[in-house]
Amino acid sequence: MTAIPVIARPARRAGTRRSRERAAWGFVAPSLIAIGLFFAIPVFSALLLSLTDFDIYALADIGNVRFVGLQNYERLLGNPLFWTAMKNTGLFAVIGVPLSIITSLGAAVILNARVVKWRPIWRVMFFAPYVTTLVATAVLWNYLLHTRYGIINWAISSLGLPAVDWLGQPSTSIPAILMFVVWKIFGYNMLIFLAVLQTVPDDLYEAARIDGAGPWKQFKHVTLPAIAPTLLLVSIISVAGFFQLFAEPYVMTQGGPAQSTVTVLYFMYEEGFKWWNLGSASAVAFVLFLCILAVTLVQLAVAKKMGAYE
Amino acid sequence: MIEARLDRRATLGLLAGAAASGLAGCGRRDDGTTRLSFWAMGNEATNVPQILPEFERLNPGITVNVQALPWTAAHSKLLTAYAGDSLPDLSQVGNTWVSEMAAIGAISPTPAFAADLLTDQFPAVLETNRIGGQVVGTPWYVDTRLIYYRSDMLERAGFDAVPQTWAGWKAAMHAVKRVAGPGTYAVLLPVNEFEQLLTFGLQGAEPLLRDRDTRGNFSSASFIAALEFYKSLFDEGLAPVASSTQISNVWTEFERGWFSFYFSGPWTIGEFRSRLKPETRWMTSGVPGPAGPGASAPGGSSLVVYRHSPHQEAAWKLVRFLSDPAVQARFNGITGNLPARESAWATPAVADDPYIAAFKGQLSRAKAVPKVPEWERIVTEMQIVAERMVRGEYTPRAAAAEIDRRADRLLEKRRWMIEQGRAT
Numbered sequence: 001m002t003a004i005p006v007i008a009r010p011a012r013r014a015g016t017r018r019s020r021e022r023a024a025w026g027f028v029a030p031s032l033i034a035i036g037l038f039f040a041i042p043v044f045s046a047l048l049l050s051l052t053d054f055d056i057y058a059l060a061d062i063g064n065v066r067f068v069g070l071q072n073y074e075r076l077l078g079n080p081l082f083w084t085a086m087k088n089t090g091l092f093a094v095i096g097v098p099l100s101i102i103t104s105l106g107a108a109v110i111l112n113a114r115v116v117k118w119r120p121i122w123r124v125m126f127f128a129p130y131v132t133t134l135v136a137t138a139v140l141w142n143y144l145l146h147t148r149y150g151i152i153n154w155a156i157s158s159l160g161l162p163a164v165d166w167l168g169q170p171s172t173s174i175p176a177i178l179m180f181v182v183w184k185i186f187g188y189n190m191l192i193f194l195a196v197l198q199t200v201p202d203d204l205y206e207a208a209r210i211d212g213a214g215p216w217k218q219f220k221h222v223t224l225p226a227i228a229p230t231l232l233l234v235s236i237i238s239v240a241g242f243f244q245l246f247a248e249p250y251v252m253t254q255g256g257p258a259q260s261t262v263t264v265l266y267f268m269y270e271e272g273f274k275w276w277n278l279g280s281a282s283a284v285a286f287v288l289f290l291c292i293l294a295v296t297l298v299q300l301a302v303a304k305k306m307g308a309y310e
Numbered sequence: 311m312i313e314a315r316l317d318r319r320a321t322l323g324l325l326a327g328a329a330a331s332g333l334a335g336c337g338r339r340d341d342g343t344t345r346l347s348f349w350a351m352g353n354e355a356t357n358v359p360q361i362l363p364e365f366e367r368l369n370p371g372i373t374v375n376v377q378a379l380p381w382t383a384a385h386s387k388l389l390t391a392y393a394g395d396s397l398p399d400l401s402q403v404g405n406t407w408v409s410e411m412a413a414i415g416a417i418s419p420t421p422a423f424a425a426d427l428l429t430d431q432f433p434a435v436l437e438t439n440r441i442g443g444q445v446v447g448t449p450w451y452v453d454t455r456l457i458y459y460r461s462d463m464l465e466r467a468g469f470d471a472v473p474q475t476w477a478g479w480k481a482a483m484h485a486v487k488r489v490a491g492p493g494t495y496a497v498l499l500p501v502n503e504f505e506q507l508l509t510f511g512l513q514g515a516e517p518l519l520r521d522r523d524t525r526g527n528f529s530s531a532s533f534i535a536a537l538e539f540y541k542s543l544f545d546e547g548l549a550p551v552a553s554s555t556q557i558s559n560v561w562t563e564f565e566r567g568w569f570s571f572y573f574s575g576p577w578t579i580g581e582f583r584s585r586l587k588p589e590t591r592w593m594t595s596g597v598p599g600p601a602g603p604g605a606s607a608p609g610g611s612s613l614v615v616y617r618h619s620p621h622q623e624a625a626w627k628l629v630r631f632l633s634d635p636a637v638q639a640r641f642n643g644i645t646g647n648l649p650a651r652e653s654a655w656a657t658p659a660v661a662d663d664p665y666i667a668a669f670k671g672q673l674s675r676a677k678a679v680p681k682v683p684e685w686e687r688i689v690t691e692m693q694i695v696a697e698r699m700v701r702g703e704y705t706p707r708a709a710a711a712e713i714d715r716r717a718d719r720l721l722e723k724r725r726w727m728i729e730q731g732r733a734t
Contacts, residue, residue, distance in 0.1 A: 053723060055723060056389070056410060056413065056414060056683050057413065057414075057683075057723060057724075057727060057732075057733070059389070059392065059393060059414050060413060060414040060415050061732070063732070064723075064727065064732060066726070254382065258502075258553060273386040273389070273390065274385065274386055275687055276389055
């Protein structure tokens with residue numbers, strides 16, 4: 001009688017481990033299947049598509065598809081409009097990412113301060129643009145930016161400055177769209193910053209105050225180190241977001257004036273759905289993917305050097 | 311805990327039941343009515359519902375559901391609908407898109423019982439709708455571009471009409487520029503629009519593509535002559551090197567005499583009527599050619615019935631109704647669109663309009679552009695090269711060779727298709 005449990009125990013333990021493993025797989029299986037079905041397979045087929053000349057003829061008969069190797073990539077790199085799109089996207093990201101982070105961090109710090117009253121109302125007001133429909137707000141901003149009837153030009157000309165043709169001139173179209181994008185997204189980043197700011201212990205600020213640190217020194221030596229990992233996360237998300245800018249120029253300028261707001265994604269849309277060259281549009285998608293990956297790796301390396309994470 | 315779970319299940323069950331009954335509620339009533347879905351664009355979509363009640367009265371048992379598409383999104387919407395097998399029964403299609411929709415096999419060719427709809431039409435417009443020997447679209451309304459000019463300026467310069475040859479027209483432009491004063495130009499040719507150069511190119515004797523439309527033919531003597539003429543207008547200070555986005559208000563500049571000749575289609579008649587001051591005198595004229603009245607490209611929209619539609623007969627009834635000359639004349643009164651049927655031009659409203667008269671002549675001289683799906687992209691590239699030529703990067707001959715090179719690359723797939731016997 002005593003021998004049975006002795007033999008049975010290790011067997012049961014092994015069985016438990018196996019069944020635990022099975023259960024674990026069971027729990028992750030739904031996500032894995034979803035990732036495989038909706039991410040891995042489409043990405044892999046897009047990669048295959050980018051090596052073919054899938055076009056309008058192929059839409060009529062799949063037999064008209066030819067394997068063309070890297071020709072799509074080669075032509076892409078020789079296309080001046082693609083480089084214009086890259087330059088525009090780079091401009092959007094280089095100006096837009098710092099601008100949106102500064103705005104959202106500023107708003108978060110102000111809202112986190114004890115002196116501000118009606119904080120929930122401010123939070124809702126700042127977050128509201130993020131949850132409203134993009135197209136509706138873009139149309140609204142088109143009116144705000146209107147050369148003759150827009151409220152922004154009304155404010156400018158009441159200061160005695162000449163009116164600006166915001167969306168009609170290549171030099172002002174990117175700043176105009178940036179204003180809109182920053183207004184639209186800063187509420188989301190602000191919420192992340194607010195959450196992390198509330199985790200910074202008050203005694204740290206108190207100690208800093210006792211050591212004679214002013215508000216700027218407190219911000220620099222207490223707040224910034226405490227939120228550094230979040231700052232990194234927000235900057236990675238923002239870079240990826242700005243690289244994928246599409247709907248804003250699509251609704252507000254259609255890529256114009258003089259192709260000054262054609263972004264990489266807008267270029268891909270035109271290639272794919274205006275000219276129906278899905279092969280070369282997939283190639284654009286892959287180049288964009290590689291760009292975002294490269295920038296993210298650089299960001300991670302810089303952050304590691306600065307000690308934002310281990 | 312258990313209660314909560316039961317509650318959740320009950321709720322889910324209720325939701326599922328509600329969804330199922332909702333779906334059942336959406337099911338189609340089968341009352342013998344044929345519901346046609348008809349996609350239209352822009353101005354036509356806004357106004358066509360006004361004339362449809364009469365069609366529904368004449369054809370009991372058929373109702374028409376008009377879906378409006380904006381022009382800017384219509385092209386991609388049609389192709390995506392084809393890919394997703396959700397095309398309507400029939401739609402309006404821009405004339406230049408017909409070859410594309412036919413190449414993918416989306417359109418039903420005109421059946422024998424509707425062949426009479428193809429009579430009483432402008433030949434060049436009909437030709438645009440003929441793909442591989444079969445007519446696939448029925449012209450609905452037509453347009454083409456011609457010249458709007460300041461008749462008062464031309465009079466002051468000593469001309470009573472626009473001379474109909476390139477050389478004579480250029481002399482008139484120089485004279486008008488002298489009258490208008492320093493800092494002005496004679497003609498507006500936006501460097502980002504291909505229509506003007508395409509018009510000059512079409513006027514030549516040689517076709518724009520060769521070898522069964524598989525290679526560019528832009529190095530032909532007649533196209534190089536068009537490029538030279540186009541470039542000379544900029545070089546001699548008759549046209550500003552400006553894109554259309556740089557000119558914020560065409561009407562004001564036309565009124566001020568910054569330019570006195572303007573290239574556009576019939577929609578500009580309404581704009582000029584409402585925007586220009588009454589004392590500004592203007593008129594329309596046919597486009598001058600190298601040696602006499604020249605051609606231009608036919609535009610407008612056709613009606614096409616899609617192959618997959620189960621309501622072919624009803625759809626063709628609607629095409630027949632919209633092609634009726636009387637209905638087209640009425641539609642002209644509502645929209646200002648020029649009717650496709652030539653007999654509809656005889657109605658007083660159309661015939662008595664002094665600005666429309668020149669369009670009739672221009673349409674009879676219209677010349678169809680090559681009908682290949684790549685065409686729109688070829689002319690876009692043509693204009694990119696032409697703009698660089700105007701800015702001094704190419705000579706006309708080098709520009710022609712560059713356009714040919716780009717066109718040949720765009721047509722590479724088509725050459726392969728024809729070699730394989732996969733296209734005609």
